[in-house]
Amino acid sequence: QSLKLREETHNSSGLALSYSSLAEHMLKKGRLNEAFDYSQKCLKISKDLGSPERIKDAALILKKIYEKQHKFKEALGMYQLYIQMKDSIFNEDTRKGAIKKGFQIEYEKQAAKDSIASDAKIKEEKLRHDLEINKQRSYTYGGLIGLGFMVLVAAVSFRAYRNKRRSNIIISRQKLEVEREKQIVEDQKHIIAEKNKEIVDSINYAKRLQDAILPPAEFIDKVLPNNFVLYLPKDIIAGDFYWCEEKAGKVFIAAADSTGHGVPGAMVSVVCSNALNRSLKEFHINDPGKILDKTRELVLETFEKSTKEVKDGMDISLLCMDIADKKIYWSGANNPLWYIQDNVLTEITANKQSIGKTDNPVSFTTHSIDYKDGSVFYLFTDGYADQFGGPGAHPNDGSAGRGKKFKYKQLSELLVANCNLPMHQQKENLEQKFTSWKGELEQVDDVCIIGIRL
DSSP: OHHHHHHHTTOHHHHHHHHHHHHHHHHHHTOHHHHHHHHHHHHHHHHHHTOHHHHHHHHHHHHHHHHHTTOHHHHHHHHHHHHHHHHHHHHHHHHHHHHHHHHHHHHHHHHHHHHHHHHHHHHHHHHHHHTTTOHHHHHHHHHHHHHHHHHHHHHHHHHHHHHHHHHHHHHHHHHHHHHHHHHHHHHHHHHHHHHHHHHHHHHHHHHHHHHHHSOOHHHHHHHOSSEEEEEEOSSSSOSEEEEEEEETTEEEEEEEEESSSHHHHHHHHHHHHHHHHIIIIISOOOOHHHHHHHHHHHHHHHHTTSSSOOOOOEEEEEEEEETTTTEEEEEEEBOOEEEEETTEEEEEOOBSOOBSSOSSOOOOOOEEEOOOTTOEEEEEOSTTTTOEEOTTOOGGGGGGGGOEEOOHHHHHHHHHHHTTSOHHHHHHHHHHHHHHHHTTSOOOSOEEEEEEEO
């Protein structure tokens, strides 16, 4: 309610406070995306207002969000901004305190002088009045006044000295605290750098292991001379993978999307790739639909060993080509098959179920397809079409600056426009368009597109 009122009254300072409170609340609830959006709004308004207190609050919340997202570099940047604003606030408070103390001392000095001048005038009049009566008494009073003045000056001087000494002690302690915090930041930077190196080294080694399950480009080029594989992991390793085998004069090729991406997705991809290999080589199944049925059975069998329920699996588009007889067979789990003949794109829809734990599972359908020479077949996952970007998208504009999804309609138009080009040129055009569309935004998912001209 307060946010709404502050928006209606254009209360920028109040808006920054509301966004900060909402961001902290969403962070406690674990709703990181909303917490991130509110923190970004708070940070932007606070920078426009030049409010170090609000900038400090927003930076601290963003640091916590980035830590939960394992974005340690961004977390460090926000922590440094937090320390910078904290130092700025402290230095401003110290400066104002010193000015206030100086005014207080000057005021006390002036009050003392005014008091002494007033007392002197009174004494002078009294002395003048009593001079004729008793000169000796006037001398005595004069001495007492002089002594009182010296005592007062000494008291004021001692008080000023004591206050200055106290201020110097406070400043020294604060300097030590700042140095201590700087050292903590340096130590944290060192720890984060070490952890990042360990993580990256582990992931790079995992990439070598995952690369071992992917078919070599030389093998794919040998069995399918006119092809391209566009493979763009979101992170170093991916949940997406591609698979290709040759058996009994038939070539099998698939584009698969395992649950998740990064390390979890890569682990699932190893399980799913192994299940495909066993279905074809160990169980000698050649029908694509039956291969997917058996693959699902093997994946579920693997995950059933866990004491906890595991719902991971994969979506897949699996194509079987009998080149000698010019026969095409295809089956898919959630992901369709597109092929272009005479510049016309045709879609074969997949079964609406994944390879994994599914409510009311049914057998996968095998489609037989007649084709002409020069037809181009495309297998793909959802990462390309789901990428945010486009004109005006910018990573610093929050959710409003993410642009829009590329979508399947635009992807189909791009494939039709390029279908007559050499396969390597199609791949380059697809990659250039993806990079241009994404711009400076983060890649949202793994990307895998396979093109085959027969």
